[in-house]
Amino acid sequence: MRRRHTVVLDLTERCNLRCVMCYFSTTDRLRFPPFGRELAPNGNMPLATFERIAATYFPHAWRVALGCAAEPLIHREFGTFVRIAGRYRIPELWFPTNLLALNEEKAEAIVDAGVHTVAVSVDGMRAETYEKIRVGGRFAQLEERLALLNEARQGSRTRLRIIFTWMRSNRAELQLLPAFAAAHGAAEIDVRFVTPTVGVDNAAELLANEDPGALDAELAAAAEEAVRLGLRLAYYPGFETPEDREENLVALARRALWRMRAGLYRWEYFDYELAKWRNGCAYPGRTYVIRPNGAVAPCIFWNDPPLALLPEMERAEVDRRLAPVREGLRNGEPIGTCVTCTVRGDAFYQPFRGDETRPLID
């Protein structure tokens, strides 16, 4: 069976931290539409729902994220869930986490399940910065949990990724990230800019009005150091301007080699662009985003009402409801959130519709 799907799940609507830039700074529970619906009073996904989702979607999945918006490790049954996921031998089973709720039982389950990547969010390389940003977290506890995970994953396939959300409070600490990640045995880093979040006053943390040249130089220096230390860039903001790209062959070859070592040439990037070019967007039909209340969306950007509800709807019905979203993107007549989405593109081929004079590519 061909595995081509990505499944993004949230196992809970809750988090144990109140990070300053995050929606959890103002709430202890993240509700997903339809807002009145919950599968359990505590906002956790029930085991039976997870089992059904796993049996239906995981056999076709190439990548499954057991977390997205909330904190997966605080689910009491996380160990059971991850072991179930492990049965499906998903090539890229992973999850983002603050790791603070890790214990021996969960660490063992993660490794036994063959989790490919544990992505730990660490937005401060010093205790003071970490604890200022990750409100409720203690740096010493993070260090303990990283040690626990590292002990459990010795000799296993489970890799560590460090996620760093870049903002004003930790701007200078980006330069400390490569050494921190390498010292903790990480294979890769993921750096992203802090972004505005509805309902959260994080304007003071945004780097949007800073000198772009200075930001690029800081990103370049940290990336160079990371690659020098043998780390890959799982996700990293662009930092080169067209003028930076030297034209001579030696410089081009050196750049290509560096990008290869950084892990920036990946089949999935090509595949993503190809799918976007063919269908107008790479997500609908290839990605299923499933919330703890069973709501299904075609991508993480979708904020219209969900397309389907699990566990009561069969897979065929979910796909039937996805079809108009895919058709809209292919035809150049997007619907729902796709209308205003900036991630989508134009499908290269759009069917001829009657006497329409519209060019194929506009």
Ligand SMILES: C[S@@+](CC[C@H](N)C(=O)[O-])C[C@H]1O[C@@H](n2cnc3c(N)ncnc32)[C@H](O)[C@@H]1O
């Ligand atoms: C929302 S958390 C949920 C998963 C888990 N609790 C964690 O800490 O990784 C996922 C990631 O989003 C990042 N994040 C939170 N608010 C953000 C914002 N306003 N802009 C960019 N990233 C943000 C966090 O730093 C974290 O790396």
